[in-house]
Amino acid sequence: MNTNFLLSSDSNNRSELLKKKIIHYYIANGDATIADLGREMDLSVPTVTKLVTELQEDSYILDFGKQDTNGGRKPNIYGLNPASGYFVGVDMLKDKLNMAAIDFKGDKVQLEENVPYELKNTPASFDEFCRIIEDFIVSLPIERNKILAVGVNISGRVNPVSGYSYSIFYFDEKPLAQILEERLQAKVFIENDSRAMTYGEYMKGVVQGEKNILFINMAWGLGLGIIVDGNLYYGRSGFSGEFGHFCMFDNEVLCHCGKKGCLETEASGSAFHRILTERHREGSNTILAGKLDSGKEISLGDLLEAVRKEDVLCIEILEQMGFNLGKGIAGLMNLFNPELVILGGTLSLAGEYISLPIKSAIRKYSLNLVNQDTEIKISRLGERAGAIGACLLSRSKLLGMIRY
Structure with missing residues (x-):
């Protein structure tokens, strides 16, 4: 599977940007035909067909076959492949961690709540934090290389662009997000906990x-x-x-x-x-x-x-x-x-x-x-909002869907 275009930050590569926009469309709207995509993105059918074909080859898009219509030629309908990648979310509370994993479509794969953890602003507490996340990742029924990103929620002042947390675990000149990436061997995004919870409710909760x-x-x-x-x-x-x-x-x-x-x-x-x-x-x-x-x-x-x-x-x-x-x-x-x-x-x-x-x-x-x-x-999500939101935000950030 080619994940390069997901991880790329090259805003000048038009093809990669369009592929991310197609995935964004499917996330927001569900399955659709090539004609639907073309109208929404103001692109020609041949252009959309080429991009969707490349996304199929990379296993991000599935062809679900002919769509039922009233007469005429039946178009094929396409949608996201849930198994093309997974996202992990970690919500840090004062005395516990809530962790979740979702598939590429945003559906829950695993949820582990109320994992005992005593939050202290010490290197030892940080080591324990990393160990618990690592154990959760290892427990998932997912190949390690299929985890595309990990989202970590932290209370207080967090700069998600620079990757620094100024409220907890501010021990090093390196950004916390970078340190976590080195420890977990995965792309990591850090986020303020309230913002992640907000996004969880927006995408999967009470928002209508x-x-x-x-x-x-x-x-x-x-x-x-x-x-x-x-x-x-x-x-x-x-x-x-x-x-x-x-x-x-x-x-x-x-x-x-x-x-x-x-x-x-x-x-x-x-x-x-x-x-x-x-x-x-x-x-x-x-x-x-x-x-x-x-x-x-x-x-x-x-x-x-x-x-x-x-x-x-x-x-x-x-x-x-x-x-x-x-x-x-x-x-x-x-x-x-x-x-x-x-x-x-x-x-x-x-x-x-x-x-x-x-x-x-x-x-x-x-x-x-x-x-x-x-x-x-x-x-609606209650205490699950943070972990679910962290998963969904890590997916959206990887796809360039979040505007800072």
Whole structure:
């Protein structure tokens, strides 16, 4: 199989660009005839036929035979060959990894969730990170050379063009993406986790044709993914979406960014944990008292389970957090006027316990006409959004479909 044109960055090779556009068309629209492609790409039938034939020879395109039509000559229909290549996605969370693999058409091949991993900004933690990814790749029912790219999600400030992460594993002068490529022996793209989750929902989740979207990633931290006119918005250096660091509160809580008053200090998983601990010390009751008293680690799963068991204190804290967050989202809506706001990340699994106070604050603080334009939905992919999004983004980046 010839993979050179996929890996090539030569923007002057017209034939290679057209081949990538054909694959992009099939990804976006599904199977089609040569006539359909010609009309969409404004190319002659002989030109499209030549390109599709070369893609068939390289095993990227399959001929599915004659298409059923009402009389007349039946055209052949073509589509992507799912086995022509595979993509791996890795979503890094505070205490676990979620990993996935998809085929060339974007269908899931394997998903491994909740792999234990303690994220620390140390070389040893990085070595363990690489080992877990390598073990996952080896476990796949796929030949190693069929893996065309690996996508790795990292929270915080990530420059996907330069390949540097400035939030974690910034030990070396070489870009993190390059170091990972050397360790994993595969093409690697790094990406901000919220943006990858946004792309996962856009391609395979709750999005139904909307082109202007905000994705709120509610986990230990607070992130934002932005899609404008169907394209991910990156900003100048890939640092867009730092929603959690809106300065919204006159408090003395130090955010992990080093500043005080950030939205994240009153509306995130870390805020939930801190406020619960403070309220318990002040005498409030909670079913998590035993863990708090013993100093045992409390996960987001523990906090959500307490909410589901109708722990009054946890529900009260979550509702206030939701209202705080909704106030911030209202500001985003007034600014972007989106068609859709998606509530995602681990805390979105709380369902209406968090979505109702968010919506209440949005109604109170957003402009009425803007509010009427925007639908609010819970993520369909849930905690799988990051790993699936990393897979899909690595495919799109390899094909040159992402505009930075």
